[in-house]
Amino acid sequence: MSFDSSESHDDSPQRPSKTQRKREMQALQALGEQIIALPEGQRAQLPLSDDLLAAVEETGRIRSHEGRRRHMQYVGKLMRREDLDAIRAVFDRFEQERQRHDLAFHKLERWRDRLIDGDQAELEAFIADYPDVDRQTLRQLIRNARSERERGKPPTSARKLFKLIRDTAGV
Template identity: 35%
Template sequence: MRSDHDASDMPEAPSRSQRRREALALFDLGEALLTLPPSRLAGIELPEDVRTEIAHVRRITAPVARKRQLQFLAKLMRRHADAVFAPARAALGGDAVAHRREVANAHRLEALREHLLAEGDVALGELLQHHAQADRQNLRALIRQARGERAGNRPPHAYRELLRQLRALESSSSRSADSMPDDATN
């Protein structure tokens, strides 16, 4: 028999799939918290029982036992409200954004290095327009040596040094831009 209550009046419980996704998300969060250095973990607000269990899991080295304890950690985390772990998610999310930014910058510098090797003096002139403090003679020598290493199938010492120089150039220009007063940059 049907009751007088409408089905839409009853709050719908999460589906089994949804509960499983949430449990796996907490498992992944626990795994990510284990990878953080203790100094970073100390700055994140966590319940005390979760913090002690993280310390316990870190001491375990056997892979199967570690996974079992990690599952227990996830079970402990499920006992707490989801909002309790918002600071931990925010801290880990910020790391992901910074990591993506660093990777994108590394790819950009590698592409610049390849452009310098392919185009030579034309690309070097473009680079020097943006970075006037760069040592033209040293960069030109590194480009020439890297081309020779590639042609002679030798170890890429100059190729790597060219990337180091580009990184140093990039960091020095970003530091000088950060040290400029606001009215000078406008």
């Protein structure tokens, strides 16, 4: 009688291998680490159970390396009962907000560079976009930033110019 192993396993449900379960547990622990690393204001936006919140807060009091390792295993175990899709959705929203903020910041940096490197047309374009800007301070900071650049000085005025642009744009 020949024994075909493929036939006997077709009827039984496939259980994840020990390696796969370990990978999943490590992924949950990593997500727990991300939650722990968040500022408290962002952490409050996550849909977490009271047990997990208590465990996350407890993590800050653990000093021993081995104690923290065991505690992270516990956090990973608690993560199995959480709504992971909802948690990941909030993390995605955080990432989108960070990207929007970075894009706005880069736009302001480009404005600063255009104003320092450019001519009167760039200045007029900025004033047209942001009519509430303090024009006298803006012109003075641009002049000072150009002078600092020419003399090889630290970009103190360029930083002040960026701050003025940022405050004017409301970012």
